[in-house]
Amino acid sequence: MFFGIEWDTSSQWAFAISIFPILLHGLVVTLQATVVGFFIALALGLVLAALKSAPTRIIRWPAKLVTEFIRDTPLLIQLFFLFYVLPEFGLTLPAFLTGALALGVQYSAYTSEVYRAGLEAVAKGQREAARALNLASSRTFTHIILPQAIPRIIPALGNYLVSIMKDVPVLSVVTVLEMLGVAKIIGDRTGGYLIPLSMVGGLYLVMTLIASFGVRYLDTHLPKRGLSLK
């Protein structure tokens, strides 16, 4: 029994069907961690991108160093630091939050690059034309640069959303009961790992295919020349 749901070991099919609702509990946690981690990555990445394009080197360099550090160390180490080291300094976060934070921090390094690349890809002549017309720099950013950068940025961010989802199982090592963690417990208790783990793999395949389709749809349907302003 898990999450108050009994499993049926009378046959393999019955077993699979009976543990499906249990795995769905884990799936919900997986999706929650994905979404929370993604939003942390979006926000933190924006901060990093802004710092990395700051006019002074004193701000730029630390931000670049942090990005590089995050990218070049494994997610698991960052997760262990947040989960085991922070409590030594008196800061204890719930396992789920720790996990989502680790994902968010890890992926902020990537989203910050997506933002930067997206903004830089807007033709230089656009900034020059805006300057020649005396548009304020804030207006230039919000109405000239951003509308042209967003259609490039969104599909790239979507790809990282899929990556985050596939990294959520790492959180099982710090006791977060996401889908893989749930499947492992079912295996531990029943002695049968094949079916729960296969089902997790299958569910992941379905989610990833749906998400990838969504990203591809965005990629082809977002206006190439920018979000139009009439």
Next chain:
Amino acid sequence: MNDATNTRDPIIKFDKVVKRFGDHVVLDELDFEVQRGEKVTIIGPSGSGKSTVLRILMTLEEINDGVVYVGGEPLWHQRKGDSLAPASEQHLRQMRSQLGMVFQQFNLFPHMTVLRNLTEAPVQVLGVSKAEARKRGMELLEMVGLTDQANKYPHQLSGGQQQRVGIARALAMRPKVMLFDEPTSALDPELVGEVLNVIRSLADEHDLTMLLVTHEMHFARQVSDRICFFDQGRIKEQGKPEEIFTAPKEERTRAFLKAVLDPDD
């Protein structure tokens, strides 16, 4: 400053202006003046600093030394007592409002309709009402012959049409000086004429000062009050179009004109 002195002063004045890109000297202590209402064409080999003059005036390119004056006021500097200090962004904004620029690559805003391209800056910068800006925008589109394209996006237009929108967009800000940076160089040959016709009609306006960088020599000869031949960051020779095109004094000018006018020889 009263209007009488205003009209006598050159509207544009370069005073020993130096511009370097790394070790490469683009403008070498350039002295250059344009009078109010004058139509001046800059010609010369590529890399001679022609476009840089326009880009410095549009504040797209900073200068390394010297002083640039627009309407008697330093462009890249501010008067502080008797000395000059680097210009603030506020000063640059104020100075920039006197100038309009037409780019080689048009640089229209691709996500905005043609009309929105013409109204965005007047509404945001000049504080004109949307209705007023649209009205003026349509008048300008009529002037460049594109009223039926108002609600299209730039990519739906030909290159020549896009550049005509580019000219209208710059005019919408009511500049005193129009800068044309090789406005027809990116166009297919059959589309050059329609753009030149629009520029030609502007040249008839007495108050408007025009500074043009182009390789269209016959056109330059027709519309310009003065031709300046640039070579290695300086004005090598300047004068009325007839003088420059029929009797250039400098060997460099002769060689350049021969190369561009009879490229097959």
